[in-house]
Amino acid sequence: MTAPDSPEPRPRISRRAALISGGSLLGLAAVGTTVAITSQSQNPADTSPTGPFGAHQAGIATPETPQRHGLLTVFDFADLTAPDFGAELQRSLAAMTAAIVERTSRDDAGDLTISVGLGPLALRAVRAELPEATELPVFLDDEQIPPHLRGGDLLISVYCSNSAVLQSTTDRVVRDIAGLQARWLQRGKRGPGTGTIARNPLGHKDGIIVPRSEAELDENVWIASGPLAGGTVCVVRRVRLRVHDFSALSIASQGQIIGRNKTDGSPLSGGGPDDEVDLTAKAPTGDLLVGAHAHARAAHPSFTGSALMLRRGYAFDNGEATLSDGSVVDDSGLLFICFQRDLDSFVKTQLRLDELDDLRAYMTVTASASFVMLPGFQPDSTLGAGLFS
Numbered sequence: 385m386t387a388p389d390s391p392e393p394r395p396r397i398s399r400r401a402a403l404i405s406g407g408s409l410l411g412l413a414a415v416g417t418t419v420a421i422t423s424q425s426q427n428p429a430d431t432s433p434t435g436p437f438g439a440h441q442a443g444i445a446t447p448e449t450p451q452r453h454g455l456l457t458v459f460d461f462a463d464l465t466a467p468d469f470g471a472e473l474q475r476s477l478a479a480m481t482a483a484i485v486e487r488t489s490r491d492d493a494g495d496l497t498i499s500v501g502l503g504p505l506a507l508r509a510v511r512a513e514l515p516e517a518t519e520l521p522v523f524l525d526d527e528q529i530p531p532h533l534r535g536g537d538l539l540i541s542v543y544c545s546n547s548a549v550l551q552s553t554t555d556r557v558v559r560d561i562a563g564l565q566a567r568w569l570q571r572g573k574r575g576p577g578t579g580t581i582a583r584n585p586l587g588h589k590d591g592i593i594v595p596r597s598e599a600e601l602d603e604n605v606w607i608a609s610g611p612l613a614g615g616t617v618c619v620v621r622r623v624r625l626r627v628h629d630f631s632a633l634s635i636a637s638q639g640q641i642i643g644r645n646k647t648d649g650s651p652l653s654g655g656g657p658d659d660e661v662d663l664t665a666k667a668p669t670g671d672l673l674v675g676a677h678a679h680a681r682a683a684h685p686s687f688t689g690s691a692l693m694l695r696r697g698y699a700f701d702n703g704e705a706t707l708s709d710g711s712v713v714d715d716s717g718l719l720f721i722c723f724q725r726d727l728d729s730f731v732k733t734q735l736r737l738d739e740l741d742d743l744r745a746y747m748t749v750t751a752s753a754s755f756v757m758l759p760g761f762q763p764d765s766t767l768g769a770g771l772f773s
Contacts, residue, residue, distance in 0.1 A: 436488045438760040439614045441767075443497030443543050444723055445601055448579055450696045451495050451543040454572045455550035456620060456719065458536035458753060462563025464509040472562075473510060474772050477758075479560040481766040487553050494546060498557060500767055501539035501618050501755030510771055516612055518727050520619065520754040524738035533751040536567045539618070547571075568751055570622055572698025572719045581649070584718055585625050585699045586746075588642050589649030593660055595692045604692040605723050607759075611770035614759030616723040619730045622700065622751035625717035630746045641742045643680025651680065675742075682740040688732035694723040717747065727754060 436442070461476075463469065477500070484498045507517040519535065526534070542553045550571070558564055575582045580591035595604045602608075607615050630638065639645050639652060649657040653665035653673045661680045665673040674681050685691070698719045705715035724730055737744070758768045 436485045437762055440606065440616075440760045441497075441499045441757055442488075442760075443499045443541060444616060444618075444696075444757060445605065445694060447495060447497075448596075449577065450574055450580065450698075451497070451545050452574050453545065453547035453550060454541065454543045454574075454698045454719075455554060455569065456542075456572070456721075457540045457554050457569040458567040458620075459538040459540070459558065460565045460567050461506060461537045462565070464505055464537070470510050470772070473506070474768070476561045477768040478766045480557050481761060483557045483559070484767075487556060494544060496542070496544040496546075496549060496553065498553060499539075499541040499757055500557075501541070501757040502768070503535060503537045503539070503753065503755050505535070506537040507756060507771075511611065514610070514612065515726070516607070516615075516617060516756045520727065520752060521731060523734050523749075523752075525744075526749060526752055529749060529752055533568055533622075534753065536753050536755070538564070539620070539753070539755040539757075547573075570700055570719055570751070572700045574698055580694070580696060584697065585627055585716065586630050586638070586642075588638070588644065588646055589657065590697060591695045592644075592649055592658060593692070594694050600692065601694070604725055604729075605694050607725060607756075611773070612756055612759060613770070616694075616757050617725065617727050617730075618755045618757050619720075619722050619724075619727075620751070620753050620755070621720040621749055623717045623720055624705075624713070624715055624748045624750050626746045627716065628714070640675055641679060641746075643674045643678035652678075677740050677742040679737075679741050679743040682737050682742075683733055685733070688736055690729040690732050691725060693729060693733075696721050696723075715750075723757065730754075 461469070461473070466472070480500055484500075487493065488496055488498060504517045504519045507514055511517065522534075538558075540554050540557055542550045542557075544550060544553075577583070577591075579596070580594050581589055582591060584590040595601050605616050607613055607617070630641075633641075635646050643661055644651050651659055651661040651674065653662035655662070661674050661684065663672075663674055663681055663684060663686070667673055672681075698721065699717070700719050701716040703715060704712050706712050722730060759770065761767050761769065
């Protein structure tokens with residue numbers, strides 16, 4: 385099934401790591417992931433298959449180094465208000481589970497991962513009392529996003545080193561789901577890197593400060609209790625970037641906007657590439673080394689009390705796009721994908737970025753959604769089983 389970029393929109397109720405220090409492009413916000421993981425890899429270069437069973441879906445924290453290619457597809461269910469929607473959803477999740485096991489267990493699966501997330505309206509239709517059934521707010525400048533590119537009921541995220549299998553895998557996962565309507569999709573590609581760190585489309589290193597150990601993932605990423613325990617909240621923001629305009633700036637000016645050096649990713653406040661930004665550091669003149677409106681400062685969790693977010697973004701390039709005023713732009717940028725224990729971690733940070741981030745001048749959000757990536761499953765269970773018990 386191929387998702388058009390402009391299906392007939394249906395009404396939506398509009399109402400979202402804590403990007404730590406340095407160049408994480410949280411403001412460029414954007415998605416989902418794959419099925420069950422066995423354990424957090426200790427090898428930052430590990431891209432081996434994780435298998436379909438475990439406490440968490442694969443493709444979120446495993447493999448630790450994300451695959452080079454990804455395809456995110458957002459769907460709507462036929463009717464969330466149908467009296468039998470809960471039963472239909474349970475049957476759909478069982479069918480998707482079987483398809484995931486089939487695809488990821490093949491001898492040629494390689495590092496393929498498939499993840500499934502439910503949107504807040506779909507969750508609300510089944511378990512309205514769940515705190516995770518909260519919708520993503522409409523942030524500054526989000527009103528210009530077409531309705532069909534905001535929200536969604538179902539996210540299927542497929543990642544693999546072999547880009548040729550992405551679409552066929554997505555088609556197989558949703559093949560037996562009646563009445564499903566494609567909302568939007570986006571292919572993405574990551575540059576070379578180790579762990580979550582890779583250069584984003586602006587040429588700066590991204591994903592530097594994220595939760596890495598199992599203890600940090602438990603504290604910041606995985607939902608701790610309830611029917612969704614072991615799952616996580618995913619925010620997806622597709623961000624068109626003015627790469628040419630940003631690249632025309634001097635290297636020093638780029639670093640000042642981000643808060644880190646472009647060459648190696650080290651913070652302007654000093655230290656190595658993996659170090660956090662020191663927001664108190666000053667030059668001999670008394671000026672802050674990391675400026676008042678630098679992205680790294682605006683996104684720092686010390687100002688919002690937010691937790692760490694796990695970021696696994698992908699670059700995208702859709703060629704040229706014609707805007708409503710007839711102008712033609714380069715439709716490329718960052719598919720920002722982050723995972724956190726609760727939606728509020730993202731919301732607080734994004735609200736601050738809307739107010740203070742100088743990087744906003746170089747980006748336009750073109751799609752936005754949040755989902756709960758369901759907990760993993762075992763051989764004798766299915767995705768989302770806890771929602772119906």
